[in-house]
Amino acid sequence: MVRKVFVMPLLLIGMAFFMQCSNDSLFDESTILELKAGKGPGGGGHTEPVGNNLSFPAILLDEFSISSVTPSFTVLYTGPYTGLTEEELAIVSTGDWYAQKVEGNVWQAGYFNGNAPVSVTFIDWGDVIESSNPVIGRPFRLETTLYVDVSDNPMTGYTMALLAYPSSPDETQGTNTSTYEGNWATVASQSPTLIIQYLDEGAVPVWSADDNHWTGTGVNVPLANFNFAPELNVGGKYIYGASTGGWRPTQTGTYRLTFFMRDQSNIDLSGAAIGNYSGNTPAEYGRPTYSAATPVVDADNNLSYVDVTVVTKRVR
Numbered sequence: 001m002v003r004k005v006f007v008m009p010l011l012l013i014g015m016a017f018f019m020q021c022s023n024d025s026l027f028d029e030s031t032i033l034e035l036k037a038g039k040g041p042g043g044g045g046h047t048e049p050v051g052n053n054l055s056f057p058a059i060l061l062d063e064f065s066i067s068s069v070t071p072s073f074t075v076l077y078t079g080p081y082t083g084l085t086e087e088e089l090a091i092v093s094t095g096d097w098y099a100q101k102v103e104g105n106v107w108q109a110g111y112f113n114g115n116a117p118v119s120v121t122f123i124d125w126g127d128v129i130e131s132s133n134p135v136i137g138r139p140f141r142l143e144t145t146l147y148v149d150v151s152d153n154p155m156t157g158y159t160m161a162l163l164a165y166p167s168s169p170d171e172t173q174g175t176n177t178s179t180y181e182g183n184w185a186t187v188a189s190q191s192p193t194l195i196i197q198y199l200d201e202g203a204v205p206v207w208s209a210d211d212n213h214w215t216g217t218g219v220n221v222p223l224a225n226f227n228f229a230p231e232l233n234v235g236g237k238y239i240y241g242a243s244t245g246g247w248r249p250t251q252t253g254t255y256r257l258t259f260f261m262r263d264q265s266n267i268d269l270s271g272a273a274i275g276n277y278s279g280n281t282p283a284e285y286g287r288p289t290y291s292a293a294t295p296v297v298d299a300d301n302n303l304s305y306v307d308v309t310v311v312t313k314r315v316r
Contacts, residue, residue, distance in 0.1 A: 052100045055175060055236025057155035057185035058111045059148060061266045064190045064230060065113035074104035077174050082164045091161050092174075099163055099174040100234060107175060109236065110155035110182070118187060119268045121149040122275035122285055123304050125295045129257070133292050134310045136252060139245040142194060142228065144259050144304075145237070146267065147277060147285070151183035160235055173234050183280050188230040188238035191265035195222040196247060199254045199307070207301045214256060249310040260303035270299040 053069075060066060077099040081089055098105045126143035134140040156179050163172040195213055199205065203218030213222050227243040240259075249255065261267055274295045275285045295306040 052232045052234060053105070053107045053158075053175075053236055054109045054111060054232060054238070055107070055158040055160045056238070057109050057150065057157050057182050058238045059118055059185050059187050060111060060113045060189070061115065061118060061187060062189040062191045062263075064188055066111060069106050069108045071108065071177075072104060072106040073098045073177055075099070075102045077102075077163055077172075080164055083166045083168075084162060084164065088162050088166075092163055095176045097161065097163060097174045097176050099172050100236065101172075105174075107158055107177070109157045110185075115266060117266045117268055118148060119270075120146045120187060120272040121184075122147050122273045123259070123269065123295065123297065124276050125259075125274070125304075125306060127276070129306060129308065130293055130295065131291050134247070134249045134255075134308055136249055136310060136312055139248055141246040142242040142257065143239055144192075144194070145239045145277070146187040146192075146269075146272075147275075148185050148187060149183065150185050151281070154181040154183055155185055156180075157182040158236065171234050173236070175236075180280070184277065184285075186238045187267060189265060189267055190229070191261045191263055191267060192228075192230075192240055192259060193262055194228040194240070194242070194257060194259050197222050197256050197258070198251065199256055201254075203254075205256065207298065207303070209301065212260065212262065214258065252310050252312060254307055254309055256305055256307050258303055258305040260301070267302075269297060269302050269304060272297050272304070274304070 054066070058066075073096075075098065077092075077097045081092065084092070098107075124145040124147065126141055128141050129143070158175045159178045159180060160173050160175050163174050165171050197205075197214055198220040200218035200220070204216045205214035205219050206216040207213075208215045228240060229243070230238050231241045233239050233241075261269075274297060275287055278284050278286045293306045293308045295304055297304045
């Protein structure tokens with residue numbers, strides 16, 4: 001995905017928020033008071049080793065949860081600043097910055113371990129999926145992010161900036177310890193997954209809820225499973241991504257990538273739109289510019305899919 005760096009205003013807030021639900025609130029009053037006190041229902045479950053810290057607000061569902069941590073900022077980042085633009089360098093040249101994946105640097109944005117239904121506001125498919133065709137034999141990054149509008153009761157996030165090596169395996173990001181009042185949270189859960197199916201020319205896909213894949217004329221069975229799970233990226237945001245560098249296609253043609261929920265998930269995609277995160281206010285999440293593939297939300301089946309065309313070589 002195209003890297004995004006945001007510097008937000010300094011605002012300290014609690015972690016309570018409401019979501020649109022049957023009674024216009026996702027949580028009851030007692031739960032909201034727990035959140036304001038910095039608490040939340042749900043067990044420890046998932047914990048992160050020394051590595052990336054949660055910087056962007058998150059809602060954890062379907063038995064996926066994290067535990068609270070004590071903030072600690074002990075190791076200043078002093079460089080290198082390799083690959084930064086003048087604008088990016090100007091940002092990190094002011095004040096003290098603390099990098100991710102450094103022992104002694106610990107922080108955590110607002111989060112909630114919950115089990116109530118959550119309606120997703122928009123789905124952000126990876127920019128590379130929307131803007132470029134997969135090429136035979138080359139890794140193709142598969143990534144999606146689910147966003148929920150929490151502007152009625154914002155959640156705490158940490159100001160983040162790019163520090164070095166943009167768009168590389170060694171990309172480094174960090175925080176200046178300031179927090180902001182965020183209008184968006186991402187959703188992390190073990191339920192979502194992604195499958196890939198080859199479509200013959202003229203295929204007529206029909207979703208089978210029993211089989212969790214597309215059937216019908218010209219629709220091939222899903223490719224062998226690969227790991228597609230929530231991960232905390234270098235910017236401190238929970239996304240869904242494929243392991244081992246992504247997918248390496250072996251045949252040209254049309255493939256359907258389908259993102260859906262296993263089991264009895266609390267994630268509702270029926271009212272979601274396709275969009276890209278581009279700011280801290282609901283009106284700014286915008287629409288992507290499609291040059292290769294256009295994602296779709298299938299509200300009836302609670303899923304999203306995108307048809308991509310695999311080619312023999314990349315066209316520049």
